[in-house]
Amino acid sequence: MTPLAIYVHTPFCPSKCGYCDFNSFAMQGEIMDEVIGAMIAEIERSPIKGTPAKTIFFGGGTPTYLPTHLLLRLFEAVVTAHPPVAGAEITSESNPGTADAEKFAAMRSAGFNRLSLGAQSFVDSDLRMLERVHSSEEIVRAFHTARNAGFDNVNLDLMFALPRQSFDAWTQNLERALALKPDHISLYCLTIEPNTTFYKKHLRGQLELPDDEAQVAMYDHCLAETAAAGFVQYEISNFALPGKECAHNLCYWHHEDYAGYGPGAVACLGGVRGTNVKHPRGYVEAVQAGSELRFDAEPISEESRRTERIMLGLRLNEGLPTDGLDPDKLAELARRGWVEWTEDRVRLTSEGRHFCSEVALELI
Amino acid sequence: MDQSRIRNFCIIAHIDHGKSTLADRLIERCGAIRGSAQEQMLDSMDIERERGITIKMAAVRLNYKASDGQTYQLNLIDTPGHVDFTYEVSRALAACEGALLVVDASQGVEAQTIANASMAMNQNLEIIPVINKIDLPHADPERAREEVESAVAIDASDAILCSAKAGIGIDEILEAVVQRVPPPAGKPEAPLRALIYDSHFDSYQGAVAYIRVKDGSVKKGDKIQMMAAGSAFDVDSTGVFSPGLQVNDGLECGEVGFLTAAMKSIGDAQVGDTITLVNHHATEALPGYRKALSMVFCGLYPTDGDKYDELRDAIEKLRLNDAALDFEPETSAALGFGFRCGFLGLLHMEIARERLEREFGLELILTAPSVDYKVTTKSGEELHISNPAEWPDQNEIAAVEEPTVSATIMVPNEYVGAVMTLCQERRGTYKKTEYPTPQRVILYYQLPLGEILLDFFDKLKSSTRGYASFDYDLDDYQLSDLVKVDILLNGDMVDALSFIVHRTFAYSRGKAMVEQLRKVVPRQQYEVRVQAAIGAKIISADTIKPFRKNVIAKCYGGDITRKRKLLEKQKEGKKRMKQIGSIELPQEAFLSVLKVAE
Numbered sequence: 001m002t003p004l005a006i007y008v009h010t011p012f013c014p015s016k017c018g019y020c021d022f023n024s025f026a027m028q029g030e031i032m033d034e035v036i037g038a039m040i041a042e043i044e045r046s047p048i049k050g051t052p053a054k055t056i057f058f059g060g061g062t063p064t065y066l067p068t069h070l071l072l073r074l075f076e077a078v079v080t081a082h083p084p085v086a087g088a089e090i091t092s093e094s095n096p097g098t099a100d101a102e103k104f105a106a107m108r109s110a111g112f113n114r115l116s117l118g119a120q121s122f123v124d125s126d127l128r129m130l131e132r133v134h135s136s137e138e139i140v141r142a143f144h145t146a147r148n149a150g151f152d153n154v155n156l157d158l159m160f161a162l163p164r165q166s167f168d169a170w171t172q173n174l175e176r177a178l179a180l181k182p183d184h185i186s187l188y189c190l191t192i193e194p195n196t197t198f199y200k201k202h203l204r205g206q207l208e209l210p211d212d213e214a215q216v217a218m219y220d221h222c223l224a225e226t227a228a229a230g231f232v233q234y235e236i237s238n239f240a241l242p243g244k245e246c247a248h249n250l251c252y253w254h255h256e257d258y259a260g261y262g263p264g265a266v267a268c269l270g271g272v273r274g275t276n277v278k279h280p281r282g283y284v285e286a287v288q289a290g291s292e293l294r295f296d297a298e299p300i301s302e303e304s305r306r307t308e309r310i311m312l313g314l315r316l317n318e319g320l321p322t323d324g325l326d327p328d329k330l331a332e333l334a335r336r337g338w339v340e341w342t343e344d345r346v347r348l349t350s351e352g353r354h355f356c357s358e359v360a361l362e363l364i
Numbered sequence: 365m366d367q368s369r370i371r372n373f374c375i376i377a378h379i380d381h382g383k384s385t386l387a388d389r390l391i392e393r394c395g396a397i398r399g400s401a402q403e404q405m406l407d408s409m410d411i412e413r414e415r416g417i418t419i420k421m422a423a424v425r426l427n428y429k430a431s432d433g434q435t436y437q438l439n440l441i442d443t444p445g446h447v448d449f450t451y452e453v454s455r456a457l458a459a460c461e462g463a464l465l466v467v468d469a470s471q472g473v474e475a476q477t478i479a480n481a482s483m484a485m486n487q488n489l490e491i492i493p494v495i496n497k498i499d500l501p502h503a504d505p506e507r508a509r510e511e512v513e514s515a516v517a518i519d520a521s522d523a524i525l526c527s528a529k530a531g532i533g534i535d536e537i538l539e540a541v542v543q544r545v546p547p548p549a550g551k552p553e554a555p556l557r558a559l560i561y562d563s564h565f566d567s568y569q570g571a572v573a574y575i576r577v578k579d580g581s582v583k584k585g586d587k588i589q590m591m592a593a594g595s596a597f598d599v600d601s602t603g604v605f606s607p608g609l610q611v612n613d614g615l616e617c618g619e620v621g622f623l624t625a626a627m628k629s630i631g632d633a634q635v636g637d638t639i640t641l642v643n644h645h646a647t648e649a650l651p652g653y654r655k656a657l658s659m660v661f662c663g664l665y666p667t668d669g670d671k672y673d674e675l676r677d678a679i680e681k682l683r684l685n686d687a688a689l690d691f692e693p694e695t696s697a698a699l700g701f702g703f704r705c706g707f708l709g710l711l712h713m714e715i716a717r718e719r720l721e722r723e724f725g726l727e728l729i730l731t732a733p734s735v736d737y738k739v740t741t742k743s744g745e746e747l748h749i750s751n752p753a754e755w756p757d758q759n760e761i762a763a764v765e766e767p768t769v770s771a772t773i774m775v776p777n778e779y780v781g782a783v784m785t786l787c788q789e790r791r792g793t794y795k796k797t798e799y800p801t802p803q804r805v806i807l808y809y810q811l812p813l814g815e816i817l818l819d820f821f822d823k824l825k826s827s828t829r830g831y832a833s834f835d836y837d838l839d840d841y842q843l844s845d846l847v848k849v850d851i852l853l854n855g856d857m858v859d860a861l862s863f864i865v866h867r868t869f870a871y872s873r874g875k876a877m878v879e880q881l882r883k884v885v886p887r888q889q890y891e892v893r894v895q896a897a898i899g900a901k902i903i904s905a906d907t908i909k910p911f912r913k914n915v916i917a918k919c920y921g922g923d924i925t926r927k928r929k930l931l932e933k934q935k936e937g938k939k940r941m942k943q944i945g946s947i948e949l950p951q952e953a954f955l956s957v958l959k960v961a962e
């Protein structure tokens with residue numbers, strides 16, 4: 001059996017951040033036991049049980065918000081159903097506010113070998129504005145806790161284009177992140193998603209977002225600084241020290257299949273992409289009733305697959321194969337300075353990275 | 365069939381009061397269709413079905429065995445249910461001797477009920493009030509009855525209570541049609557006079573005229589002449605609607621049916637014209653004919669300029685079965701080659717656009733709708749202008765007249781103030797108020813037609829929480845102080861965005877137009893300056909900032925489907941953009957003017 005990327009979704013967070021539209025809930029106590037129990041049941045009943053894990057990724061929510069024993073029980077179930085291949089990357093996301101030396105050590109010895117810390121910003125006023133539960137100091141502490149627990153592969157998530165963020169503030173922010181010497185940096189532009197409190201504020205004109213020019217400058221600055229610190233950009237939002245690219249996420253961008261467990265988890269198996277029931281209670285009930293867990297399942301058509309390959313492939317610095325792409329369009333995009341292409345591959349230029357969607361629109 | 369046993373009738377009702385359902389029940393009851401009848405069978409076009417409105421009339425012949433033991437031929441003639449088609453309604457009524465006036469038992473009388481009922485009364489039709497939907501929880505048949513009496517001024521003491529949906533009262537309606545609607549009064553021996561009350565186009569038979577034989581009779585082989593158009597044809601076939609077309613031996617005096625005569629276009633069978641025989645010629649045509657009158661005009665352009673010929677073919681084909689559609693070629697500096705089209709109203713315009721896109725696979729840009737202005741120049745020339753781009757220089761204009769309508773607005777008491785405010789804002793002239801019931805008021809206004817185009821109906825609905833109903837009829841032209849507002853994008857005038865406005869509104873609407881454009885025009889790769897101007901004078905300006913980047917966001921396993929769908933949607937939107945110079949404009953930009961009267 002071909003090894004598979006396994007995604008595990010734990011839907012709990014200490015509190016809901018204002019910008020977040022992930023499937024996460026500020027719940028705790030008994031419901032955690034119920035959900036983890038249900039997830040273990042889902043994994044044990046999985047029709048693909050036994051398929052080796054190429055990578056495992058615990059996301060959320062905040063996996064490390066779970067009590068250690070629950071997190072490890074869940075982990076046990078995952079690796080029993082999907083034995084990791086040798087050298088498999090096994091990641092957990094973590095919120096710096098939930099960092100705990102014992103928990104990190106237990107996770108490391110259980111088999112987790114990569115930690116992704118949701119730092120977001122090293123400026124305390126940004127963190128308050130984003131409604132994060134942690135301070136910048138706690139990020140630093142959490143990072144060292146991870147290192148001390150034996151994690152030699154740690155990612156920092158950073159956000160830019162925050163309300164009222166100045167270029168100088170961003171520069172200092174990035175400096176503090178790089179000073180910790182992480183192995184990987186994920187960089188996202190703050191996106192205002194519907195169904196968030198930020199969305200409402202945005203509609204009322206209460207978020208003063210940096211304009212396009214400022215955002216472009218922040219992004220380009222990050223490219224330069226990370227490169228100077230030895231990082232290689234391998235995806236539009238991701239920078240890694242050589243060899244520390246996130247193997248799990250690369251599976252998504254290469255349009256490979258992946259399994260997904262837990263409330264709201266998405267899986268893409270055998271040409272069908274499906275999403276589990278999102279609410280923890282509804283999910284538990286569905287598992288207990290033995291009924292269909294997915295609330296939608298979309299067979300991906302040939303055309304959709306092509307669109308997705310273009311959309312995802314453009315994100316990667318390695319680009320994507322040119323077969324099936326219109327050479328006239330490619331030439332036109334190259335004239336605009338947005339892509340560079342050879343006989344068999346096309347990729348975005350550094351200017352083109354600012355127009356990733358535009359390029360995708362031209363090519364699909 | 366003995367003329368005394370023919371009954372020709374129609375159903376008039378406000379939209380949603382259940383006309384189509386009632387028609388279906390009557391048809392079913394008379395066995396015209398067996399088995400699983402397709403719901404609402406009189407409305408045959410897809411678009412009608414989707415919108416739940418009747419645009420194209422049809423008719424159906426029913427054989428009904430009445431309680432007196434006799435079998436009667438009932439011809440049910442359908443009428444369009446929208447104010448755009450008032451003339452067509454009047455012709456359908458002219459083909460009847462009676463009308464069922466259907467009123468919703470919970471909604472009561474509405475503006476359209478009054479407008480159509482008074483039209484029916486003017487034509488001396490026997491009106492049978494029918495109170496429908498009596499099975500609904502909020503039904504109040506007594507109140508509906510009182511409203512019919514006071515608002516329509518007819519005796520409603522014997523109104524029939526019915527529920528078309530539940531099949532209640534159907535027999536009573538059919539009996540009332542037999543007993544109360546008079547039989548046709550025409551003279552069988554007189555020269556043929558047949559009223560064309562509708563038509564459709566068939567690619568094999570040509571125009572099919574829907575006729576009511578008023579005098580004489582007509583059969584296959586007859587040589588006929590259109591009394592208004594003058595053209596002559598040989599009758600290929602006659603027949604009746606059952607409800608599909610069924611050929612017969614001929615149509616007798618008093619009957620309703622269809623006639624084909626190798627008429628090449630729908631224009632050969634104009635609604636309202638009178639058919640007579642070449643060799644047995646009537647001296648006088650039936651009254652009431654007029655040419656279909658376009659009230660609303662707009663430019664139609666292909667999004668892709670290379671598709672001009674396809675668009676011309678499509679409009680010509682559409683014109684074959686839509687006699688009310690007027691068109692002539694026009695050129696726009698901004699949009700290239702297209703057509704100036706005239707429509708009966710905004711709904712008619714929307715439908716024509718939808719049909720062109722759906723049936724002919726075209727992607728179109730519609731320019732802002734305009735009415736027909738009469739402009740007198742200082743040199744004494746009188747011009748009809750329906751395209752703002754052709755507006756003369758302001759210095760050359762001596763006088764401008766604009767078309768008006770007389771509007772009937774029915775509204776609950778508490779919203780009278782809101783409606784009067786709205787009408788005043790739209791330059792309305794108050795005419796009178798009537799109080800048909802203690803709760804409701806009818807307001808009569810004269811309003812410029814151009815103001816009605818600007819979202820008037822939506823505004824009326826929203827300022828009365830949906831309770832107002834509205835109907836109008838064309839009124840006179842009146843003098844008005846109108847000016848043209850031009851829109852400039854990066855300094856270049858875009859003729860397709862110009863609009864005509866009353867001088868007192870020029871600034872506010874120029875500003876609103878600029879604002880609206882800023883909202884609907886997507887950011888481009890360059891800065892776009894948007895300006896409104898009267899002549900050389902800029903009255904409002906703003907800029908659309910260029911976009912310098914797409915959002916750099918995460919994209920993991922759970923995001924892929926959503927992101928793909930977003931891309932697909934953007935792609936669809938891009939296809940519909942019109943390139944003006946280096947600026948891409950979406951369709952909404954051209955209709956922005958409809959939103960300037962906020």
